[in-house]
Amino acid sequence: MYLGVAAFFFDSIERIRYAAALAIAFAGLLALVVLALLVGRYPLSLSDLPMLKTVVLEIRGPRVLAAALVGASLAAAGTVYQGILRNPLVSPDILGVSSGAALGAVVAMLLSMNFFMVQILAFAGGLAAVALVYWIGSRLRGHDPLLALVLTGVVVGTLLGAVVSLLKTLADPLGQLPAITFWLLGSLASVSPRELAIAAPLAIAGLIPLALLRWRVNLLTLPDDEARALGADPGRLRLLVIAAATLMTAAAVAISGIIGWIGLLVPHAARLLVGPGFGRLLPLAMLLGAAFLLAVDTLCRAATAVELPPGVVTALIGTPLFLWLFALSRRSW
Amino acid sequence: MLAVDSLAFGYPRHTVGRDVSFTLGAGEVMCVLGPNGSGKTTLLRTLLGLLPLHEGKILFNGKDFSSFPRREIARFAGYVPQAHQPYFAYSVRDMVLMGRSAHLGTFSTPAAHDREVAARVLESLGISPLADRPVTEISAGERQLALVARALAQEPRLLVMDEPTASLDFGNQVRVLERIAALAAGGISILFSTHDPDHAFLAAQRALLLAEGRVLALGTPREVIRADTLERLYHVAVQVVPLEGGGHTCLPALK
Numbered sequence: 117m118y119l120g121v122a123a124f125f126f127d128s129i130e131r132i133r134y135a136a137a138l139a140i141a142f143a144g145l146l147a148l149v150v151l152a153l154l155v156g157r158y159p160l161s162l163s164d165l166p167m168l169k170t171v172v173l174e175i176r177g178p179r180v181l182a183a184a185l186v187g188a189s190l191a192a193a194g195t196v197y198q199g200i201l202r203n204p205l206v207s208p209d210i211l212g213v214s215s216g217a218a219l220g221a222v223v224a225m226l227l228s229m230n231f232f233m234v235q236i237l238a239f240a241g242g243l244a245a246v247a248l249v250y251w252i253g254s255r256l257r258g259h260d261p262l263l264a265l266v267l268t269g270v271v272v273g274t275l276l277g278a279v280v281s282l283l284k285t286l287a288d289p290l291g292q293l294p295a296i297t298f299w300l301l302g303s304l305a306s307v308s309p310r311e312l313a314i315a316a317p318l319a320i321a322g323l324i325p326l327a328l329l330r331w332r333v334n335l336l337t338l339p340d341d342e343a344r345a346l347g348a349d350p351g352r353l354r355l356l357v358i359a360a361a362t363l364m365t366a367a368a369v370a371i372s373g374i375i376g377w378i379g380l381l382v383p384h385a386a387r388l389l390v391g392p393g394f395g396r397l398l399p400l401a402m403l404l405g406a407a408f409l410l411a412v413d414t415l416c417r418a419a420t421a422v423e424l425p426p427g428v429v430t431a432l433i434g435t436p437l438f439l440w441l442f443a444l445s446r447r448s449w
Numbered sequence: 450m451l452a453v454d455s456l457a458f459g460y461p462r463h464t465v466g467r468d469v470s471f472t473l474g475a476g477e478v479m480c481v482l483g484p485n486g487s488g489k490t491t492l493l494r495t496l497l498g499l500l501p502l503h504e505g506k507i508l509f510n511g512k513d514f515s516s517f518p519r520r521e522i523a524r525f526a527g528y529v530p531q532a533h534q535p536y537f538a539y540s541v542r543d544m545v546l547m548g549r550s551a552h553l554g555t556f557s558t559p560a561a562h563d564r565e566v567a568a569r570v571l572e573s574l575g576i577s578p579l580a581d582r583p584v585t586e587i588s589a590g591e592r593q594l595a596l597v598a599r600a601l602a603q604e605p606r607l608l609v610m611d612e613p614t615a616s617l618d619f620g621n622q623v624r625v626l627e628r629i630a631a632l633a634a635g636g637i638s639i640l641f642s643t644h645d646p647d648h649a650f651l652a653a654q655r656a657l658l659l660a661e662g663r664v665l666a667l668g669t670p671r672e673v674i675r676a677d678t679l680e681r682l683y684h685v686a687v688q689v690v691p692l693e694g695g696g697h698t699c700l701p702a703l704k
Contacts (some may be wrong), residue, residue, distance in 0.1 A: 130581075202536045331558040335550055337537050342530055345497050346603065347523030347551030391583075392537035395558065
C-alpha cells in the first residue's frame with residue numbers, strides 16, 4: 117500500500133517536472149520569437165503598419181521560422197545519435213551528414229549554380245554521405261557494429277573534408293571562395309519562404325517515425341544482444357532511426373549551412389532536465405534547440421553592425437556551456 | 450519444456466561446441482559449469498537465438514525454435530546478461546519496462562498493464578524501493594537484480610542467466626541464488642552459468658559440465674560434481690566435502 121502510494125507520488129512528481137520543463141521551454145521560445153520579430157536593424161513603429169507587416173512577415177518571419185526549424189532539427193538528430201550510438205560525445209555530424217552537405221554545396225558553388233541548387237546539392241550530399249557511411253560500416257564484419265559505424269563516419273567525414281579543402285583551392289578567390297567560406301560557417305540570412313516550404317516538410321517527414329518509435333528507440337541504448345533478447349530488431353530499427361534523423365539534419369543543413377554545437381549541447385541539457393527517456397527527451401530537446409538557435413541568430417543580426425555567422429557564435433557560447441553541463445552531469449547522462 | 454538435441458553452436462564461421470543435448474522441465478534449475486572459454490556464454494546465447502544453430506535442434510514446448518520470430522522467443526525466454534555499467538541514467542522502473550517490448554506493438558508505449566507487471570516484478574524481487582533510482586547509481590548487486598526484473602517483465606517460461614553471481618559480493622551472491630530458487634518454485638525454468646560449483650549444489654537440480662564445447666557430464670549436482678570431474682574440468686585438485694545436515698561443498702587443495 118505504502119509502496120503504491122510512493123510510486124504514484126514519485127511518478128507524478130516526475131510528470132510535473134516534465135510538464136514544467138516543457139512549459140518553460142515553450143514560453144521561452146515564444147518570448148524569443150516575439151523579441152526576434154521586434155528587434156533588428158530597421159526600427160519598427162506602430163504608426164507605419166504596412167511597413168511593419170512587410171518587415172515582420174516577409175523579412176524577419178521566415179528567418180525566425182528557419183532558426184526554429186534548424187535548431188529543433190539539429191537538436192532532435194543529436195538526441196537520436198547520442199542515444200543510439202551510446203556515446204554522449206557525438207553530434208549529428210558524426211555519420212558524415214555535414215561533410216557530405218558541405219561537399220555538395222561547394223560543388224554547386226564551383227559550378228556557379230544558383231542558390232537553390234546549392235541547397236539541393238547540399239541536401240543530397242548529406243544524405244549520400246550517411247548512406248555511404250552506413251553501407252561501409254555495416255560491411256565491416258567482426259567488429260562492434262556501432263564502433264564500425266562511428267569509425268567509418270569519422271574516416272569518411274575526414275575524406276570529404278579533404279575534398280572540400282581541395283576544391284576550395286580551385287575556387288575563384290574573389291567571388292566563390294568567400295561564398296564557400298560563409299556557407300561553411302552557416303547563415304540564416306538568406307532563407308526564403310520558398311526554401312522553408314521545402315525544408316519544413318522534409319524535416320517533419322523525418323520527425324514522424326521518431327515520434328512514432330519514441331518508446332522503442334530506448335531499446336537501442338542497450339547492447340544489441342540485450343535488445344534482441346527483448347524481442348527487438350536493433351539493426352533494422354537503427355537503420356530506420358538513422359535515416360529519419362539524417363533526413364532532419366540534411367534538411368536543416370541545406371538551408372542553414374553548417375551550424376555546429378547545437379546537436380551536441382542541447383541533448384545534454386535536455387537529458388539533464390528530464391532524464392534519458394526518448395519520449396520526453398525529444399520534444400524538450402527540440403524546443404530548447406529552437407530557442408537556442410533563435411537566440412543566437414537574433415544576437416548575430418542585432419548585436420553588431422556586421423552580421424556574425426551563427427555557427428561561430430554557437431561554438432563561442434556552446435563550448436563553455438558544454439563544459440559546465442558536463443561538470444553538472446558527472447557520470448550519468 | 451526446453452529440449453536441446455545434438456546441438457552444434459558457435460559463431461558464423463567458427464564452431465565452438467557440439468553434441469550438446471539436454472532437457473529442462475518446468476520449474477527446473479540447471480547450472481552450466483566450465484572453465485573460461487569452454488563455450489558457456491556461446492551456448493546460452495545460442496539458446497536465446499542470438500547466435501545461429503550450426504546443427505541440431507532446440508525445442509520450446511515441443512516446437513522447433515528456429516521457426517520462431519524474435520518476439521516469440523523473447524516471450525518464451527528471458528535473458529539476464531552479466532551486469533555492466535549502463536550508458537544512460539534510466540530509472541530502474543524504465544529499464545524494467547523495456548522488458549515489456551516483446552508484448553508491445555512497434556509504435557506502442559507501455560500501458561497501465563505493463564506498468565503493473567513492472568511493479569509486480571520489482572515487488573517480487575524486493576527491489577520496489579529502487580524503482581525511481583537511476584540504474585547508473587545503484588550497486589552492482591542491485592543492478593543484477595534489476596536485470597533479473599527486466600527479464601521477468603518479459604513474463605518468460607525460461608530464464609537464461611549468464612554468470613548472474615559474477616562480480617557480486619558474498620551476500621549478494623547468496624541473495625541471487627535465493628531468488629533463483631524462489632523463481633523456480635514459482636514454475637519458471639532457469640538455466641544459469643557460474644564459476645562456482647557450490648552454486649550448483651545450492652540452487653540447481655541439474656548440472657551440465659562443459660569442456661571445450663562438449664558435455665563432460667550431465668546429471669544431478671550430486672552425481673556429476675565430483676573430485677574427478679572437477680579435476681578434468683579445471684585441472685586443479687578439488688575435494689567435494691559432505692556437509693552436516695546434507696549438502697556438499699567444493700574445496701580446492703593448493704599445491
